[in-house]
Amino acid sequence: MKITNYISTGLFTALMLFSAANYVFNHETMVVAFSNLGFPSWIIYPLAVAKLLGLAALWFSKSDTLKEWAYAGFFFNILLAFGAHISIADGEFPGALMAFALSAVSYYSWKKLKA
Numbered sequence: 001m002k003i004t005n006y007i008s009t010g011l012f013t014a015l016m017l018f019s020a021a022n023y024v025f026n027h028e029t030m031v032v033a034f035s036n037l038g039f040p041s042w043i044i045y046p047l048a049v050a051k052l053l054g055l056a057a058l059w060f061s062k063s064d065t066l067k068e069w070a071y072a073g074f075f076f077n078i079l080l081a082f083g084a085h086i087s088i089a090d091g092e093f094p095g096a097l098m099a100f101a102l103s104a105v106s107y108y109s110w111k112k113l114k115a
Helices: 002-025 027-037 041-060 064-088 094-114
Strands: none
Touching: 002 027, 002 041, 002 094, 027 041, 027 064, 041 064, 064 094
């Protein structure tokens, strides 16, 4: 279970780091993408920071409550991303499905390890 947790959390971390880096280093493209999805462009930088803080909570926090909140935040972010991509039918929803699967396995394995 420990190996499953490290692998799933590591892959999920890589995906979220890629996403946050894309928000920062490819900002103009992300502004267009967020506008197409119906989201305001001002949320891009705060969302990148929130993802980084959530990842820090998953890896370094000793507080189970803080980890639960981080997983919840990621869940809602992924759910909104999935819904937005489905609603405009841009074909970009598989990334959200992959993020959901990785976060679900990470969360499940973390809970099993805590039990």
